[in-house]
Amino acid sequence: MQTSAKHLAVQVICCGLLCDLSLATEDRRDKGRTGLDNLSQEMSTCAAYFSLLSSIIENSSGPTNKAAAAKRMKSTGQAMLTQAINVANYIGVDEKVPVSRVEVALKAMVETINQDPPNSLRTMHTKYGQPCDALLVNAPQRFIKLLQEYKD
Numbered sequence: 001m002q003t004s005a006k007h008l009a010v011q012v013i014c015c016g017l018l019c020d021l022s023l024a025t026e027d028r029r030d031k032g033r034t035g036l037d038n039l040s041q042e043m044s045t046c047a048a049y050f051s052l053l054s055s056i057i058e059n060s061s062g063p064t065n066k067a068a069a070a071k072r073m074k075s076t077g078q079a080m081l082t083q084a085i086n087v088a089n090y091i092g093v094d095e096k097v098p099v100s101r102v103e104v105a106l107k108a109m110v111e112t113i114n115q116d117p118p119n120s121l122r123t124m125h126t127k128y129g130q131p132c133d134a135l136l137v138n139a140p141q142r143f144i145k146l147l148q149e150y151k152d
Helices: 002-059 066-090 096-115 117-151
Strands: none
Touching: 002 066, 002 096, 002 117, 066 096, 066 117, 096 117
């Protein structure tokens, strides 16, 4: 009788460990999914920023080489939107969501500019430019890390 009690105790302990592992894996997967959704959100915001910056550069007076800079900004924004959509699709979020996020971000950016036109360039650069430049550099590593969490 003691031997079967020991076996039962071992089975209960193993079952408890497996349940803990499955809950930990599910929690980690949820964190990974949330992180991927946040990354898609950031990419959508940056897509809006680079698109707006492109438009501002195109419509500004100044050097004739501004067309090349505007084209680079526009391409960067389009690439960010494409990646935002890809990440969203991967986690089962409709591609309309990142597009909608771009629209919301654009509206917020225009409001920011209109609230304080003389200081808007500095504000936009601090609020959006610096984080978006950083995202261009660190997005691939973040994506890989979050993807590993999501897949586990």
